[in-house]
Amino acid sequence: MNFQANLPVVYDSTRRGSVIFEELREILNYRHLIWQLVRRDILTRYKRSFLGVAWTMLNPLGMMLVWTIAFSQIFKSNDLPAYPAFVLNGLLAWTFFSQTTTAAMVNLVWGGGLLNRIYIPRVSFAVAAMGTGIVNLGLSLIPLFIVMFATGLTIHLSIIFVPVSILVLVAFSLGVGLLLSTLAVYFPDISEMYQIVLLAWMFLTPVMYPETILPDAYRFYITNLNPLYHIMKLFRIPLYYGRFPTPAEFLIPLGIASVVVVVGWIVFARKSDEFAYRI
Amino acid sequence: MAENSPNLAVRQNIVELSDVSVEYRVPQERIGTFKEYAIRMLQGKIKHRTFKALNGVNLEVKQGEIFGLIGPNGAGKSTLLKLVSRVIRPSHGRVVVRGNVAPLLEIGAGFHPELTGRENVFLNGAMLGFSRQEMEDKFPRIVDFAELGDFIEAPIRTYSSGMLARLGFAVATDSQPDILIVDEILSVGDEAFQHKSYERILSIKAQGATILLVSHSMGMIESMCQRAAWLDHGQIMSMGPSKEVIDRYLGRVSEEENRQLIEDSHHETITKDRDYKAVEIRQVKILNSQNNEQQVFHTGESMAVQIEYQANESIDSLEVGIAINRSDGVHITGPNTTYSGLDIKVRSGPGGVVYTVPSLPLMEGMYQISVALVNRQGNKMLDLQDKLYVFRINNRGHHVRERYGLMTLGGEWRFM
Numbered sequence: 079m080n081f082q083a084n085l086p087v088v089y090d091s092t093r094r095g096s097v098i099f100e101e102l103r104e105i106l107n108y109r110h111l112i113w114q115l116v117r118r119d120i121l122t123r124y125k126r127s128f129l130g131v132a133w134t135m136l137n138p139l140g141m142m143l144v145w146t147i148a149f150s151q152i153f154k155s156n157d158l159p160a161y162p163a164f165v166l167n168g169l170l171a172w173t174f175f176s177q178t179t180t181a182a183m184v185n186l187v188w189g190g191g192l193l194n195r196i197y198i199p200r201v202s203f204a205v206a207a208m209g210t211g212i213v214n215l216g217l218s219l220i221p222l223f224i225v226m227f228a229t230g231l232t233i234h235l236s237i238i239f240v241p242v243s244i245l246v247l248v249a250f251s252l253g254v255g256l257l258l259s260t261l262a263v264y265f266p267d268i269s270e271m272y273q274i275v276l277l278a279w280m281f282l283t284p285v286m287y288p289e290t291i292l293p294d295a296y297r298f299y300i301t302n303l304n305p306l307y308h309i310m311k312l313f314r315i316p317l318y319y320g321r322f323p324t325p326a327e328f329l330i331p332l333g334i335a336s337v338v339v340v341v342g343w344i345v346f347a348r349k350s351d352e353f354a355y356r357i
Numbered sequence: 358m359a360e361n362s363p364n365l366a367v368r369q370n371i372v373e374l375s376d377v378s379v380e381y382r383v384p385q386e387r388i389g390t391f392k393e394y395a396i397r398m399l400q401g402k403i404k405h406r407t408f409k410a411l412n413g414v415n416l417e418v419k420q421g422e423i424f425g426l427i428g429p430n431g432a433g434k435s436t437l438l439k440l441v442s443r444v445i446r447p448s449h450g451r452v453v454v455r456g457n458v459a460p461l462l463e464i465g466a467g468f469h470p471e472l473t474g475r476e477n478v479f480l481n482g483a484m485l486g487f488s489r490q491e492m493e494d495k496f497p498r499i500v501d502f503a504e505l506g507d508f509i510e511a512p513i514r515t516y517s518s519g520m521l522a523r524l525g526f527a528v529a530t531d532s533q534p535d536i537l538i539v540d541e542i543l544s545v546g547d548e549a550f551q552h553k554s555y556e557r558i559l560s561i562k563a564q565g566a567t568i569l570l571v572s573h574s575m576g577m578i579e580s581m582c583q584r585a586a587w588l589d590h591g592q593i594m595s596m597g598p599s600k601e602v603i604d605r606y607l608g609r610v611s612e613e614e615n616r617q618l619i620e621d622s623h624h625e626t627i628t629k630d631r632d633y634k635a636v637e638i639r640q641v642k643i644l645n646s647q648n649n650e651q652q653v654f655h656t657g658e659s660m661a662v663q664i665e666y667q668a669n670e671s672i673d674s675l676e677v678g679i680a681i682n683r684s685d686g687v688h689i690t691g692p693n694t695t696y697s698g699l700d701i702k703v704r705s706g707p708g709g710v711v712y713t714v715p716s717l718p719l720m721e722g723m724y725q726i727s728v729a730l731v732n733r734q735g736n737k738m739l740d741l742q743d744k745l746y747v748f749r750i751n752n753r754g755h756h757v758r759e760r761y762g763l764m765t766l767g768g769e770w771r772f773m
Contacts, residue, residue: 084369085369085456087453087455088454088456090454091450091452091453108483110483110487110488110489111484113483113489114480114483115480115483122471192467192484196444196460196485351446354439354444354445355445
């Protein structure tokens with residue numbers, strides 16, 4: 079046995095720096111874990127189903143059909159051309175937001191109590207939920223392109239802007255997911271409440287309808303007070319509308335998403351030391 | 358295993374806890390819903406109680422030693438391990454760790470039932486902080502150690518609990534950590550695998566790792582650890598060479614047990630039924646050689662059972678008998694006054710007899726004493742207290758030449 083004379087300090091509870099940056103550094107060290115968690119989520123979700131991962135694409139298509147049939151009498155084709163593509167485009171962003179925020183919260187609180195057994199960065203679950211969402215969103219872009227083609231829309235050069243839109247959507251969802259996770263650790267009821275909030279939020283966001291059909295009195299509130307409106311629009315512009323966003327259309331959602339993700343991260347990181355006792 | 362290491366003092370501390378406290382702030386009442394919380398908060402009615410899981414703990418573990426932690430449940434042993442493995446942070450004080458830690462806290466934590474063994478190995482490895490490339494290298498060794506064969510490609514929901522334990526242990530211990538944290542490890546799997554995991558821990562130790570071991574098995578702590586600490590209510594009660602710490606701890610446990618048993622037996626005597634009896638048992642005491650009440654003995658110690666009775670009538674041929682059973686029901690012996698040639702004639706009033714065992718031949722365990730009063734004329738039972746009195750044999754800290762079975766026959770070995 080050889081014993082080193084000077085052992086390096088690997089961990090010192092007092093020499094810590096900011097929790098906020100520590101989580102950031104650790105999540106980079108554990109990037110392999112994130113990949114494994116994403117892989118696990120995708121593999122297990124469809125493991126026992128016959129069509130498997132194809133459901134990632136079939137699911138939004140089915141939803142789109144239901145909404146198109148339900149709304150086909152309300153919007154005549156000249157009001158809103160290629161309505162199925164409009165709905166599907168909105169649904170993809172909405173599904174990403176609702177699924178990833180729910181998953182971030184549920185995986186943390188009901189994740190098998192992993193956090194109080196071994197050390198892993200506490201943001202792992204939320205970040206992995208975003209990863210899973212990105213994979214699902216990427217796959218479901220394929221049916222969107224098919225529907226756009228079938229409804230006579232053309233895919234423009236603006237498609238190169240889609241990754242930026244997705245990044246803004248991810249940042250916003252991560253921020254909301256982290257805030258929700260923090261709350262849900264203290265109040266498990268939040269996850270039930272959130273499902274109701276989501277339903278209301280979906281109707282208050284122009285997912286199925288264009289904001290132009292809203293009466294002027296309400297339109298003001300929805301377009302100004304609902305942050306998701308701007309983020310969803312940023313995702314629709316390069317695809318359904320086939321153009322690049324104006325500086326305002328880009329900077330407003332970018333600003334909102336940046337604030338939300340920074341606030342969410344700080345709140346989560348500052349409370350994260352308590353999680354191991356609470357879960 | 359406990360080796361002499363004269364150079365222990367010069368080795369560096371690999372784990373250092375300085376004045377470490379861990380406090381949880383828990384609401385005095387459980388508030389589960391947001392609504393309730395909001396109402397209470399507005400009313401200013403949320404009161405918190407501070408619970409100290411650890412309180413001012415100082416601990417230094419030297420590089421390369423096996424350090425044991427003992428104490429009752431809830432003493433703070435797991436909290437201490439979690440501090441070292443970074444799962445929780447101290448509220449006060451400082452924790453310094455000079456090496457990478459492999460926690461064997463909960464084997465197989467994070468396994469997913471729908472994934473195959475292979476997929477779970479990679480997932481579990483990632484949770485322990487290993488990269489994909491590192492896991493690729495480890496994978497064949499892990500499968501080999503876990504003895505899973507082709508099962509590695511099957512979903513682990515099809516595994517037996519033994520297979521799961523083997524896989525979890527194999528993943529967690531494949532690399533050579535600087536510090537291995539072991540919480541009641543060797544209770545997993547079958548005997549052959551327990552032996553194998555024991556060997557693996559020893560080989561990790563042989564390569565210079567430091568081991569923190571929590572166990573309720575004093576035998577394991579004594580045989581594996583050079584030093585140990587006894588924790589109780591979040592504080593270190595004693596720390597030093599493992600044998601001394603264990604003796605102090607078990608001394609306290611015996612005292613507590615003794616006190617508890619005496620309290621219980623007095624309680625029983627008072628609350629027993631008060632029907633009219635011709636002769637009734639008034640008090641039964643289990644005494645040591647100094648005539649003091651005692652309920653924990655060691656093999657070879659002398660013991661006396663003192664029985665006091667109260668006669669309400671005159672009886673010419675009273676018989677006092679006792680029965681001793683082991684707690685699992687095995688009947689050890691049933692001595693009575695008649696067989697011993699003691700004639701008891703009672704007139705109204707108190708009386709008593711003592712049954713003395715010069716040297717208890719019984720081995721470790723719990724024993725129960727029943728006491729009966731019988732009128733030999735007509736063979737009539739006058740009073741019975743069934744298995745009401747309890748004593749315990751505990752040989753820790755005493756030199757006893759035998760260890761297994763029910764009793765010692767006092768036999769001796771010699772060369773023929």
